[in-house]
Amino acid sequence: xxxxxxxxxxxxxxxxxxxxxxxxxxxxxxxIRKLTSGLYTYLPLGTAALRKVENIVREEMNRAGAQExxxxxxxxxDLWEESGxxxxxxxxxxxxxxxxxxxxxxxxxxxxxxxxxxxxxxxSYRQLPxxxxxxxxxxxxxxxxxxxxxxxxxxxxxxxxxxxxxxxAAEESYRKMREAYIRIFTRCGLxxxxxxxxxxxxxxxxxxxxxxxAKTGEDTLVICxxxxxAANLEKAKAAMPVKPxxxxxxxxxxxxxxPGMKKVDKVAEFLGLSTQQVIKTMIYLADSELVAVLVRGDxxxxxxxxxxxxxxxxxxxxxxxxxxxxxxxxxxYIGPVGLPIRxxxxxxxxxxxxxxxxxxxKGHHLTGVNPNRDFxxxxxxxxxxxxxxxxxxxxxxxxxxxEGIEVGHIFKLGTKYSEAMKATFQDADGxxxxxxxxxxxxxxxxxxxxxxxxxxxQNGMIFPLPLAPVQVIVLNLDLKNEAIxxxxxxxxxxxxxxxxxxxxxxxxxxxxxxxxxADLLGIPYRVTVGKGVExxxxxxxxxxxxxxxxxxxxxxxxxxxxxxxxxxLTAG
RNA sequence: CGGGGCGUAGCGCAGCCUGGUUAGCGCGCCUGCCUUGGGAGCAGGAGGUCGCAGGUUCGAAUCCUGCCGCCCCGACCA
Numbered sequence: 096x097x098x099x100x101x102x103x104x105x106x107x108x109x110x111x112x113x114x115x116x117x118x119x120x121x122x123x124x125x126x127i128r129k130l131t132s133g134l135y136t137y138l139p140l141g142t143a144a145l146r147k148v149e150n151i152v153r154e155e156m157n158r159a160g161a162q163e164x165x166x167x168x169x170x171x172x173d174l175w176e177e178s179g180x181x182x183x184x185x186x187x188x189x190x191x192x193x194x195x196x197x198x199x200x201x202x203x204x205x206x207x208x209x210x211x212x213x214x215x216x217x218x219s220y221r222q223l224p225x226x227x228x229x230x231x232x233x234x235x236x237x238x239x240x241x242x243x244x245x246x247x248x249x250x251x252x253x254x255x256x257x258x259x260x261x262x263x264a265a266e267e268s269y270r271k272m273r274e275a276y277i278r279i280f281t282r283c284g285l286x287x288x289x290x291x292x293x294x295x296x297x298x299x300x301x302x303x304x305x306x307x308x309a310k311t312g313e314d315t316l317v318i319c320x321x322x323x324x325a326a327n328l329e330k331a332k333a334a335m336p337v338k339p340x341x342x343x344x345x346x347x348x349x350x351x352x353x354p355g356m357k358k359v360d361k362v363a364e365f366l367g368l369s370t371q372q373v374i375k376t377m378i379y380l381a382d383s384e385l386v387a388v389l390v391r392g393d394x395x396x397x398x399x400x401x402x403x404x405x406x407x408x409x410x411x412x413x414x415x416x417x418x419x420x421x422x423x424x425x426x427x428y429i430g431p432v433g434l435p436i437r438x439x440x441x442x443x444x445x446x447x448x449x450x451x452x453x454x455x456x457k458g459h460h461l462t463g464v465n466p467n468r469d470f471x472x473x474x475x476x477x478x479x480x481x482x483x484x485x486x487x488x489x490x491x492x493x494x495x496x497x498e499g500i501e502v503g504h505i506f507k508l509g510t511k512y513s514e515a516m517k518a519t520f521q522d523a524d525g526x527x528x529x530x531x532x533x534x535x536x537x538x539x540x541x542x543x544x545x546x547x548x549x550x551x552x553q554n555g556m557i558f559p560l561p562l563a564p565v566q567v568i569v570l571n572l573d574l575k576n577e578a579i580x581x582x583x584x585x586x587x588x589x590x591x592x593x594x595x596x597x598x599x600x601x602x603x604x605x606x607x608x609x610x611x612x613a614d615l616l617g618i619p620y621r622v623t624v625g626k627g628v629e630x631x632x633x634x635x636x637x638x639x640x641x642x643x644x645x646x647x648x649x650x651x652x653x654x655x656x657x658x659x660x661x662x663x664l665t666a667g
Numbered sequence: 668c669g670g671g672g673c674g675u676a677g678c679g680c681a682g683c684c685u686g687g688u689u690a691g692c693g694c695g696c697c698u699g700c701c702u703u704g705g706g707a708g709c710a711g712g713a714g715g716u717c718g719c720a721g722g723u724u725c726g727a728a729u730c731c732u733g734c735c736g737c738c739c740c741g742a743c744c745a
Contacts, residue, residue, distance in 0.1 A: 107694060107706060108679050112738060132737065187743070204745090238668080238743055252745055304745095313744085398742090411742075504745065538745030573703055607705040614705090625704055635704090 096565070098600040101139050105612050115311045117547035118243030120556050124615050126564075133240025133248030140616065141543075143564030143596075145251060148542045149230055151282050151561060152253045159275040161226040161255050166208045168232065172198030174207040178515045183408070187235045201234035206512045206534060209256040213530060214518035220260045223520065223530070224268055228255030230539060242311070244544040245500065251540040257533040258513070260522060265531035269507050272535045276305055276503050283542060284559025285502075286549060290316055291326040292504065302506040305537075306499030309548040316499045317481050321492030328496070329399035331481040332488040336443045346449045346463035348432065353460045357427025359392040362460055366451050369393075374444055374452040374464065376429040378418045378436075382407040385421050387438035389431055389472065390479050394441065397480040404439060404476045428453040431470035432461055440472035441479045500545045501538070508532040547617075550640075556617025557640050565596040566660050568618040570609045572625035574601065582649050583624040586634065589653035595660060614639065620656065 104125040112129075113119040121127045126141030137145055153163065172190070175181035180188075181198075189201045202208065209227055217225060233252045240248050257268035273289065280287045285307050292304035304327055306316055317331035318324075326332070356362045363370045373392030378385055379401060386405060388396050402410045415426040422436055430452030431438055444450075450464045464470070483496045512518070513530040522528045543562070550557040560566060567590060571583035587599040598618065600609050606625070613621045619639050627633040627646065634652050637644040647655055 104677090106678060111673090111679065114739065129737090185743075233745075235744070239739095239741085241739080246744075250745065254745085409742090501745065536745050541745055570704095575703085605703055605705090605707065607703090607707075610705045612706085623704075627704095 096598050099602045115242045117544040120547055121243055140564040144543050147562045148539050152279055155275045155279045156228050159271050161228045164227050165229050166205050168202050170200055170202050178207050178512055189234055189236045203235040210512045210516045210518050213258050220522045223260045224264055226257040244540045253537040253539055255535040258530045269533050272505050282561055288325045291330050304501050305503035307502050307545040309500050310498055311548050312498035312500040314499050314501055316497050318495045319487040319492055320495055322490040324487050324489045333481050334486040334488045336446055338446045348461050348463045348469050350454050350459055350461055354458045372450055374450045376453055378413045380411045380413045381405050385436050389440040389444045391443050394479040400478050425457040428457055437473050439474040442475055502542050502545050503537045505535040508534055555615035558617040560619045560663055563619050565598040565618055567620040568598045568613050570600045570623045572606045574603055579624055579628050582628045593657040
């Protein structure tokens with residue numbers, strides 16, 4: 096490919112609209128252009144990088160026995176009515192009517208459509224298991240698109256759906272996908288972790304997220320320093336609390352005046368206690384019902400855990416006015432003793448002895464509060480957010496918190512959709528049974544962004560070889576010099592003939608620009624054809640990632656470079 | 668949707684507070700010369716509804732009102 100004939104609009108300056116590095120570099124290097132918020136055009140190099148990821152994903156999905164299909168982007172509302180998601184799915188489902196006034200939506204995911212395929216086409220256990228996947232543009236009308244390709248409204252996704260005859264078989268399908276995902280992200284040259292995750296709105300019994308470790312990640316991961324426990328912060332378990340051996344006599348519950356003491360630390364200080372001895376009572380709106388949540392004073396509530404414990408679709412911290420209007424409770428002085436609204440407690444709270452808590456009366460708290468004697472929560476569970484000070488729930492070692500970018504998510508769905516949509520089959524025993532499903536997603540376009548987040552320097556991107564839009568760039572440093580140009584043209588041809596992806600910089604630019612652009616584009620190998628050709632018949636090969644350079648005789652350059660790249664790809 | 672910021676040439680910005688002929692600068696782009704191992708130099712040139720609409724004024728990029736768009740922080744998620 097001749098650089099002079101390709102649309103690669105690089106820029107010297109950082110685009111002002113981009114905040115994170117992948118977005119900045121994708122724009123600067125001419126990989127993408129914004130149409131409007133959350134919608135991007137992929138220019139030639141961006142498209143090439145996207146295809147690289149896509150092909151790796153396709154190869155590994157096929158290897159794992161999945162079959163590629165392609166489903167429509169426009170979907171009829173009736174299917175969504177059947178699954179119940181027409182009502183449940185929020186405004187990120189883009190809905191519209193066709194010319195016949197029929198309700199439609201743009202597919203944000205394809206459980207409904209694929210389940211419809213399965214129920215129509217699969218009737219016997221002999222046809223199972225089946226794993227169908229597609230690589231397709233998804234549309235989600237995100238509340239806030241951001242960070243370029245990281246969270247667009249339209250994005251390229253690989254989504255796969257497995258159908259099995261039994262739970263065991265479904266778990267086997269899940270395991271296969273987990274392995275395929277590990278292979279995919281390893282091949283992409285990414286540093287990643289598979290972590291336990293919340294299954295979110297897609298629903299289902301268990302799931303893992305694949306997270307690329309990068310500072311700009313939108314998620315927080317909890318990783319054990321010693322064993323392989325890793326979880327999303329939303330899901331991370333704290334090590335089970337141990338009941339402290341306390342010789343302390345159980346005190347009576349006493350009301351004390353704590354004027355103006357609304358915050359836990361103030362209350363604790365005033366009463367001469369540590370924050371650990373105070374019960375913090377947070378009021379949430381759970382599907383518009385007020386629910387109080389008790390955690391130890393030094394802890395924070397993890398909303399997703401709360402949502403799951405309460406089995407509601409939405410929880411939100413209630414503001415003071417709402418609390419007052421709905422319950423006449425004074426925020427800052429609320430506590431579990433005699434609390435008129437439903438309340439739940441973090442498991443740790445139940446081990447507290449002689450705690451302090453709000454008295455449900457402005458300006459007053461109670462001391463000597465003891466669980467079970469003075470209050471009984473409607474439910475008890477793990478509700479608090481894990482911190483870096485916690486210990487691993489499996490092995491007790493120290494935990495580390497780190498940021499990550501979610502690039503893949505696998506779920507065991509169970510029968511959530513197959514039951515609602517009656518996807519059944521006849522089993523060997525003649526019984527009609529419901530298919531067990533799993534679903535498996537990869538944000539293909541997000542992988543490109545994540546790879547850049549993880550691999551860049553001050554000069555630009557540094558693509559891992561398998562993801563690079565082209566593998567090698569040949570720089571012709573002096574177009575007017577016949578010897579140099581002849582050598583560069585020859586090298587370009589030889590490398591392409593050898594099956595490499597080559598970009599030949601034949602632009603009438605000065606060397607400086609060519610070096611800068613080659614770095615910016617992040618092409619793994621750069622061959623400079625310049626004065627060396629005339630001096631001693633050599634060209635320079637430089638690796639983008641290490642900066643390492645070697646001089647190669649022109650005659651052997653193509654062969655050596657080809658061998659090096661092929662070897663590296665095979666090793667990876 | 669709540670909070671913050673921004674819209675002036677393809678890109679990055681100044682001018683606006685304190686209204687006043689022809690709206691500037693750098694990069695990029697076009698022509699020519701020159702130059703060729705880390706975004707050179709010289710000369711000439713093209714390119715603007717100052718986001719949109721309305722208002723105030725003799726006069727608006729500048730002041731006022733409304734709208735639109737974009738970016739960032741929160742809830743959502745591949």
